[in-house]
Amino acid sequence: MAGLNGGGTSVIVRLEMHKEQVTFGKIATAIGDAGGDIVAIDVTRASKTTTTRDITVKVSDPQHTESIIAALKGIPGVRLINVSDQTFLMHLGGKIEVSPKMPIKNRDDLSRVYTPGVARVCMAIHEDPSKAHSLTIKRNTVAVVSDGTAVLGLGNIGPEAAMPVMEGKAMLFKQMAGVDAFPICLDTTDTEEIIRTVKAIAPAFGGINLEDISSPRCFEIEERLIEELDIPVFHDDQHGTAVVILAGLLNAVKLIGKPLESCKVVITGIGAAGIACTKMLLAAGVTNVIGVDRQGAIVHGVTYSNPAWEWYAANTNPHLQSGTLSDVIAGADIFIGLSGPGVLKVEDVKRMASDPIVFAMANPTPEITPEEAEPYVRVMATGRSDYPNQINNVLCFPGIFRGVLDCRASRITQEMKLAAAKAIASVVNDDELNEYYIIPSVFNHSVVEKVREAVIEAAYESGVARRRSPRELQDAHQE
Numbered sequence: 001m002a003g004l005n006g007g008g009t010s011v012i013v014r015l016e017m018h019k020e021q022v023t024f025g026k027i028a029t030a031i032g033d034a035g036g037d038i039v040a041i042d043v044t045r046a047s048k049t050t051t052t053r054d055i056t057v058k059v060s061d062p063q064h065t066e067s068i069i070a071a072l073k074g075i076p077g078v079r080l081i082n083v084s085d086q087t088f089l090m091h092l093g094g095k096i097e098v099s100p101k102m103p104i105k106n107r108d109d110l111s112r113v114y115t116p117g118v119a120r121v122c123m124a125i126h127e128d129p130s131k132a133h134s135l136t137i138k139r140n141t142v143a144v145v146s147d148g149t150a151v152l153g154l155g156n157i158g159p160e161a162a163m164p165v166m167e168g169k170a171m172l173f174k175q176m177a178g179v180d181a182f183p184i185c186l187d188t189t190d191t192e193e194i195i196r197t198v199k200a201i202a203p204a205f206g207g208i209n210l211e212d213i214s215s216p217r218c219f220e221i222e223e224r225l226i227e228e229l230d231i232p233v234f235h236d237d238q239h240g241t242a243v244v245i246l247a248g249l250l251n252a253v254k255l256i257g258k259p260l261e262s263c264k265v266v267i268t269g270i271g272a273a274g275i276a277c278t279k280m281l282l283a284a285g286v287t288n289v290i291g292v293d294r295q296g297a298i299v300h301g302v303t304y305s306n307p308a309w310e311w312y313a314a315n316t317n318p319h320l321q322s323g324t325l326s327d328v329i330a331g332a333d334i335f336i337g338l339s340g341p342g343v344l345k346v347e348d349v350k351r352m353a354s355d356p357i358v359f360a361m362a363n364p365t366p367e368i369t370p371e372e373a374e375p376y377v378r379v380m381a382t383g384r385s386d387y388p389n390q391i392n393n394v395l396c397f398p399g400i401f402r403g404v405l406d407c408r409a410s411r412i413t414q415e416m417k418l419a420a421a422k423a424i425a426s427v428v429n430d431d432e433l434n435e436y437y438i439i440p441s442v443f444n445h446s447v448v449e450k451v452r453e454a455v456i457e458a459a460y461e462s463g464v465a466r467r468r469s470p471r472e473l474q475d476a477h478q479e
């Protein structure tokens, strides 16, 4: 399994070797001894006395890269020219671009896509604003909006640093579901300013995917935007995560034979994802949910300045368990981590009920590593792509937005989210279900289609779909 910091990556080391002083064998040994695995070698330049090579080395974490560089620098006759990291190379200049759907080949085309022809289209929308859905990118485009305050588990790293994640989400929207998504990172953390800004840009978009906005501001921002806009607004870290967790749990409990409703569930990290996940579990019939944040278990009777925790205390922890995570984890059937690295200890896992289910989902470093937890758990899941059972909101957001754009839903209801969770769970059939396969791969093509269908059906049942005829839906799907 890959290490936790770099996610397993490759570096390309360009070095110049003095032929009389050093052999390639010596270099290969040094790289191997420092923990690198050579996967490719290219000679980029050769002279009578020197050879310049690009050596591609697989490393499992950044420390390995540092050790390799140090080892190579210490070899006489080697000059290190450059080290490039494949992951960084993939980010050069950003990961997405805007490209037109058709070329403008001549003046006739120009007069249609632009002035004067475009004016007729503008006036048609002016007369009937709903036509923006069919005559502009609004039909298929979602804004991925962040303020950079809760980026993965990295915390408040700011809007510029948040961009690579939002660009990545845009790539996933397009590749998985054909949805055009645009990353927008805002240089403000003020709730009112964010609401105002998102409302101001909304005309161009068919949906708003809020991403990595810290709690509790994320709750008001989402609630107000849902009320004040007529396009769906979805805080992915809350609902996307909750949907996928429920999908994973529906399948995991099948394996251990305990009804989900009767399970004791302990959740750490009572932020955006933790609160939404709790609401989803309560909606699915679970009664014994205990939330733990930095100061310990959230319990009725204590006063909290965070209004979301006031709600939490009133609606969870029926047996009023207090104390640290280690105190309340005893006898838990399910642990869900939505906090930060290393929060759950092996000793805690050992004190859970039989056949424990551990979803350690902090990104990029989970609450406990699968290596540590594995001997003591029945089902283990993380948010990462390099371990089995990846519980990640990427299983939800592409399909849910594909569905709402296709049926032109005005909002995303709880029924639509529950339908999405069941749809994701249903992709794993009973013959396939096992401890290492409770949730489909993010590359499983059935996921988006099943989520889309379930969401559209639930949107019609909830009365929020604005596209009426099945023919229109079919057309949208085929475009």
Ligand SMILES: NC(=O)c1ccc[n+]([C@@H]2O[C@H](COP(=O)([O-])OP(=O)(O)OC[C@H]3O[C@@H](n4cnc5c(N)ncnc54)[C@H](O)[C@@H]3O)[C@@H](O)[C@H]2O)c1
Pocket: 150, 151, 152, 153, 154, 212, 213, 214, 215, 236, 237, 238, 241, 268, 269, 270, 271, 272, 273, 274, 292, 293, 294, 295, 337, 338, 339, 340, 343, 361, 362, 363, 364, 382, 383, 384, 391, 392, 393, 394
């Ligand atoms: N796998 C996924 O799909 C997925 C989806 C969303 C979020 N996440 C992960 O969940 C985590 C939380 O995300 P969020 O958007 O809810 O952030 P958030 O900032 O809204 O909430 C995080 C909460 O965790 C608490 N916390 C942090 N460290 C803690 C600790 N050591 N002990 C107890 N509580 C602690 C914070 O006080 C806060 O209340 C992040 O690591 C994120 O990467 C994973």
Ligand SMILES: O=C(O)C[C@H](O)C(=O)O
Pocket: 151, 152, 153, 165, 212, 236, 237, 362, 363, 383, 392, 393, 394
């Ligand atoms: O971005 C991810 O991989 C999942 C999630 O949205 C997160 O914030 O961690």
Ligand SMILES: [Mg+2]
Pocket: 152, 211, 212, 236, 237
């Ligand atoms: Mg996120």
